[in-house]
Amino acid sequence: MEELMTSLEIILDNMREFITNPEQLSTIIANSVKIVVILVVAKVSIRILYSITNQIFQQQKSLKLNTDLPRMETLNGLIKSLIKYGIYFIAITTIISFFGVKVTGLIATAGIGGLAIGFGAQNLVRDVITGFFILFENQFSIGHYIEVNGVSGIVEEMAMRITKVRDFNGDLHIIPNGQIQKLTNKSTGKMRAWVDISIAYEEDIDRAIEVLTTKSEQLRMENANIVEGPTVLGVTGLGNSDVVISIMAKTVPMEQWAIERLMRKTFKQAFDEVGIEIPYPRRVIISQNEKSEM
Secondary structure, rough: HHHHHHHHHHHHHHHHHHHHHHHHHHHHHHHHHHHHHHHHHHHHHHHHHHHHHHHHHHHHEEEEEEEHHHHHOOOOOOOHHHHHHHHHHHHHHHHHHHOOOOHHHHHHHHHHHHHHHHOOHHHHHHHHHHHHHHHHHHOOOOOOEEEEEOEEEEEEEEEOOOOEEOOOOEEEEEEEEEHHHOOOEEOOOOOEEEEEEEOOOOHHHHHHHHHHHHHHHHHHHHOOEEEEEEEEEEEEEEEEEEEEEEEEEOOOOOOOHHHHHHHHHHHHHHHHOOOOOOOOOOOOOOOOOHHOOO
């Protein structure tokens, strides 16, 4: 107990000496004010530079040149990441210098790569390098529908270190770029729209295919999102009570589901107009009285 009291007295004495030392106290207050000013200036600088980059890219869009808009959005996000990390790096190194650490000498001696490894930032370096390769190889861009690391969705943001993907449930998946191993981009090229429609065995197959072909040609003329087809492939399956006819079309990216819904609606209405039956499950109930009469 006496030892504890002695230790507390020593600590209190040190605190009194520290507080009563005006020179040391003024230095700490001055450095604290400088740190706050530096952080505020860094935050304001980031916002100003963000606004400038947004204006530049908005002007490029307004010119209506033959540019890849998703790629421009991705590049805009990466430039913002560079701005943020660069300004924060300058701010942190400036703050560290207030404590007597010669940051310039440290960087010159060890190099940027050695400094990053020294701080245990190997994964950060890997994420940044992978992000640059993704951009320059044009693997995907903001707005693309991709499947990566077992999740799929729309790319909402691509930064230097991470990629944000929102799935159709609304969940936002944040994936470090360095962990992207296998990626499938489902927004490049023509997308397939596939519809299976059934008719009863009693119906005329050739007549049904003729009706589907006529409506397919009408859809092709009326919908600009259809770039190829729809093409009636013919009978692709024989079910317990139905004959399956398949129709395929190619669409612009991200419109395949809407075209599939439109095709189903159009073909069902066409069959109703000409009296072609689409089979559905039926249940026959025989009562006891009917059994006795039989």
